[in-house]
Amino acid sequence: MNKKEETSKIAYFSMEFAIDQALKTYAGGLGFLAGSLFKAANRANYPMVGVSILWSYGYYDQMRDIEGRMVIGKTRKFHDYLVDIDVKVPLEINRSKLWVKAYLLPAGIFSTRPIYYLTTDIPENDYLSRTISYNLYDSNNLTHIAQEMVLGIAGYEVLKKCENIDVYHLNEAQAIPLAFRMMEDKGLDYVKNHLVFTTHTPIPAGNEIQDINILNNMGFFGSTDLKTAENFGGNPFNLTVAALKMSKKANAVSKLHQQTTEEMWNWVPKRCEITYVTNAQDVNSWQDVELKRCAEEGDLENLRKRKLHLKKQLYQVVADQCGRLFDEEKLTVVWARRFAEYKRPYFPLHDEEKLRELINSDKLQLIWAGKPHPADFNAQVTFNWIISKSREIKNTAVLTGYELHLSKLLKLGSDIWLNTPKRPNEASGTSGMTASMNGSIHMSTLDGWHVEWFNEYPDLSFTIGDGENLNEDYEADDMYKLIWKVIDMYDTDKWWKLVQDNILTSVDFFNADRMLKEYSKRVYNAVDKKYEIIDNDK
Structure with missing residues (x-):
């Protein structure tokens, strides 16, 4: 192992990092945020290190059965570019000792800052302990809790051996055991002056609540007594509430999300200040x-x-997966993102007759893609229902394998990036940003980052509804009318000027370099001014 680095740094704890297609340790937007932030930090030589988990089987492989329906596959992943730094730390879960081994993704590989990847899948552990780091967001709740302990507690202990850290950043609240371990080590005042927190999805499912006694029995709080833990997170224990109470500062991931978050958590006493840094x-x-x-x-x-x-x-890819030949001179609309109910993947089919009228114009092609959570069986049913519908409707397709590589192909090859969340449930919805950078025009309800884009540049995108009338029939009808409008406009000089303006304008608005500067100024500066980036362009 190399000598401990003396330069003080920011440690960024995240269950997932979307760094490269080859390193499948991500599920969705939370990982895309982390990956882009770390690439911007690498360009700026910004003093950050990441802490995550080396998932032996990744999130999952989205495959098809013999009838073409989505099924979940598992393939063990190997990454020989990760460096064995010869660091192992003990961790006690359920009163049983196990070992957590750390590997390092060195700075510069995949153009990112260094990331420590933790695993329990080593010979020193029994089978049950090894399975903790098998699958990202394991559907077994006890395994999931153990994963949070590995990330927070073992991650903290690894950094003590390898780095000089004085700012600890939680990308979502899963690593909150870190705060209790820090409190044991250095006291509550230290935690409240050195911990910051990014909150994401403003829906209950995105803010984890656990039985406090189960957490306590598993060792989630370390030596912190149950009453003290309850004072932070309540009973049942809310991880987000604890993070808001134990952090120096928190941030939402868009301007609208900040407003929603403030309203959502206004009942929490002694919560930290919540600012916002719009994703990029x-x-x-x-x-x-x-x-x-x-x-x-x-x-x-x-x-x-x-x-x-x-x-x-x-x-x-469409021809290979679906056996359909699309025409590049026709308008192509893509709906592609995590398959979650509030994102409404079914929305293009809300009125099937109106969709068929659009398709029968022979000027429109429509593609879906995205991954449901492996335990979200309703979302998987929706995905397979859309597959069955697409077989009945020409010029439509549903693609599987929605990971970094396919995501980029879709953003490069689409004309319209369709986003249909139910306001105000979309924290940010970053996928449309990279679509806009490649001339795929954003069409969205007034939610997430689209609100800021619309307010600043109302003529560079298409907005579904008015943000006030949230009736689905109204919004869907407006969506179909907008698509008709785009069909008439497509492949004209006006269209290609719109494409050009999107490419030129969206980069400044949604590039990760801007995001890093705002994190340094609005979040890290609350802890230590030396982490603020001086913007020499101004």
Whole structure:
């Protein structure tokens, strides 16, 4: 093991990092945020290290059965570019001792800051202990709690051996055992002055609540007594509430999300201040350089040619998976993101007759993609129902394997990026940002980051509804009318000027470099001013 690094740093704890297709340790937007933040930090040589878990089987492999329906597959992942730093730390779960081993993703690999990946899947542990780091977001609740303890407690102990950390950042509340371990080590005042917290989904399912006695018996709180733990998180124990009470500062992930979060948690006494840092994505990872060049030079003819070429590449996947040949000169709408109920993946089919009218114009193609949670059986049923419907409706397709590689193909090859969350449940919804960077125009309800985009540049996107009337019939009808409007506009000079403006404007608005600066100023600066980035451009 190398000598302990003396430079003080920010430690970023996250269950998932979306860094590269080869490193499948992510599920959705939370991981995409972490990955883009760390790529921006690497460019800026910003003093951050990540802490996560090395999932032996990743999230899951989204596969098809013999009838083409989605099924969940598992494949063990191997990553020989991770460095064995010869660090193991003990951890007690359910009064049984196990070992947690750390590997390091060095700085620069996949253009990211260093990340420590933890695993219990080592010979020193019994079978049950090894399974803790098998699957991201394991559906067994006790295993899930154990995963949180590995991330928070073992992660803290690994950093004590390897790094000089003075700011601890929780990307969601799963690593909250970290705060209790820190409190044992250095006292509550230290925790409240060195811990910061990013909160995400503003729905109950996204804010974990556990039986406090189960947590206590498993060792979740370490040596902290039950009454003290209850004072932070309540009974039953709410991880988000505890994080809000134990942190110096918290942030939401969009301006609207901050308002929703403040209203959601206004009953929590002694909670920390909640600011916001709107999510962003790493332009270097996502934007097609040729599209960017054409847009900057005002070369709309070659911009069109490049976009049609990128659409052809996407359609090869459609043909391979679904046996349908799409036409690159037709408007292509994509609905692709995590399959969760509040995101309403069924929305394009809300009125099937109206959708069929659009499709029968022979000017529209529609693609769905996304992963349901492996334990969300209703979402899986919805996914397979949409597959069955797509077989009945021409020029539609449902793609499986929605990971970084397919996500990028969809953003490069789509014309409209459709986002249909039920307001105000979308914290940010970052996928449309990278679509806009590649000339795929955002069409969304007034939720998440789209509110800021619409308020700043109302003519660069299409907005479903008015944000006030949340009746589904009304919103769906408005969506169909908007798509008709886009069909009439598509492949005109006005359209390609809109594509150009999106490519040029969205990068400044939603690039991860901006996000890193705001984290340093609005969040880390609350702990220590030396982490603020001086913006020399101003």
